[in-house]
Amino acid sequence: MVDLVTGGILLFAIMVGAGIVPLIMAFRVKVHSLRILSLLLGLFAITHGFYHLASGFQQEFLADIIFEPISLIFLVGLGAYYSKVAVV
Numbered sequence: 001m002v003d004l005v006t007g008g009i010l011l012f013a014i015m016v017g018a019g020i021v022p023l024i025m026a027f028r029v030k031v032h033s034l035r036i037l038s039l040l041l042g043l044f045a046i047t048h049g050f051y052h053l054a055s056g057f058q059q060e061f062l063a064d065i066i067f068e069p070i071s072l073i074f075l076v077g078l079g080a081y082y083s084k085v086a087v088v
Contacts, residue, residue: 008056015049033085040081044074 002010023042026035051067 004058005056008053011056012049012053015045015052019043019045019049033081036081037078037085040074040078044071044078047071047074 019042022038026038029035047067048071051063051071054063
């Protein structure tokens with residue numbers, strides 16, 4: 001069984017690892033819409049990883065008041081931009 005801190009660190013590492021790839025892609029790709037989509041996806045993954053890290057260390061204010069709304073904003077922005085780009 002994994003305790004809360006180890007689980008938070010593990011989820012943080014997974015989310016940051018998953019967020020690095022779109023961020024690198026955002027800086028290397030030349031297509032503007034794909035660059036923005038990759039940037040939003042990478043920022044969401046990294047901020048959501050920080051949410052899990054803060055939650056694992058039982059920092060409820062930091063997790064629920066700071067990182068959760070920021071990651072939600074990135075996720076909604078990603079969905080809104082994707083729906084705008086997909087329609088056009």
